[in-house]
Amino acid sequence: TTMATTTTTPTAANTTTATTAPTSTTTAFPTTMTTAASSTSTIASSSTTTTVALTTTTAPATTAATASPQEGQMNLTFSLTDAFNPALSNSTSQDFKDLSVKVKGKIDPFFKKTYAGFSRSRVVRFWAGSTGVEMDMIFNSPVSVPSATVAQSDLRAAASQFNISIIPGSINAIKLISGGAPNTSVCLPALLLALSVLYLFTMEYLG
Numbered sequence: 653t654t655m656a657t658t659t660t661t662p663t664a665a666n667t668t669t670a671t672t673a674p675t676s677t678t679t680a681f682p683t684t685m686t687t688a689a690s691s692t693s694t695i696a697s698s699s700t701t702t703t704v705a706l707t708t709t710t711a712p713a714t715t716a717a718t719a720s721p722q723e724g725q726m727n728l729t730f731s732l733t734d735a736f737n738p739a740l741s742n743s744t745s746q747d748f749k750d751l752s753v754k755v756k757g758k759i760d761p762f763f764k765k766t767y768a769g770f771s772r773s774r775v776v777r778f779w780a781g782s783t784g785v786e787m788d789m790i791f792n793s794p795v796s797v798p799s800a801t802v803a804q805s806d807l808r809a810a811a812s813q814f815n816i817s818i819i820p821g822s823i824n825a826i827k828l829i830s831g832g833a834p835n836t837s838v839c840l841p842a843l844l845l846a847l848s849v850l851y852l853f854t855m856e857y858l859g
Contacts, residue, residue, distance in 0.1 A: 723771065723790055724797035724828070728759075730807075731822035732783040740778035751778065755785055758814040763789060766806055769796020782819070800825040 739747040752775040763770040769792045776786040791797045798806075803825040811820040 723792060724769070724794035725791065726789040726797050726800070726803060727826040727828055728787045728789055728803075728807075729822075729824045730785055731781065731819045732785065733817040733819060734783045736778070736780040736783045738780075740783065741780075743777070748775075748778065751775075751783075755787070755816060758816050759787065759789075762807075762810055762814070767791070767796070767798055767803075769793060784822075797827050800827045803827075 737747055739745040740751060742748060755775060756773055760770075760773055763773070771790045771792050773787050773789050776788055778785055804823055807823045807825070808820045811818045811823065
């Protein structure tokens with residue numbers, strides 16, 4: 653009776669231990685492999701899209717209008733009633749560009765309508781004292797440039813039409829010859845007359 657009881661007990665213990673251990677080892681592999689592949693694939697695709705989106709900006713070029721030796725030129729200055737904005741001292745500022753476009757948009761059409769030889773203009777500068785404006789008015793040839801007196805008078809008479817608050821009495825014009833030098837030929841007759849009068853007066857006084 654004692655030997656039968658001893659043989660039955662070890663058989664039950666062996667069966668339970670061998671079956672449980674392999675099941676726990678097999679489950680761990682698929683879970684780890686699937687997660688790693690999904691994560692890597694998503695990051696690579698997002699990175700590529702961002703790189704393509706960040707591309708190219710081009711700055712526009714600007715051209716200043718200057719007179720050639722074959723063209724004529726008039727220098728024009730006037731003042732606006734507007735308070736001066738310090739940003740207008742910088743010709744690259746947006747305020748300078750905006751006011752230049754506004755001023756040219758009013759002055760250029762008047763010159764084209766009034767003077768047949770007018771070609772184009774450029775704003776040279778703005779200065780403080782309300783807001784002062786200096787412009788170069790370019791003509792097709794020196795002979796097509798009106799006299800400074802005529803241009804000044806025409807502009808003062810039309811100032812109220814420009815809708816940019818020009819002070820009429822501040823308008824001044826100087827006719828230039830090629831190269832930008834003032835045209836002094838209009839002063840020569842007056843100079844000769846003055847010299848003649850001075851000569852006659854001197855001769856009368858000495859005689």
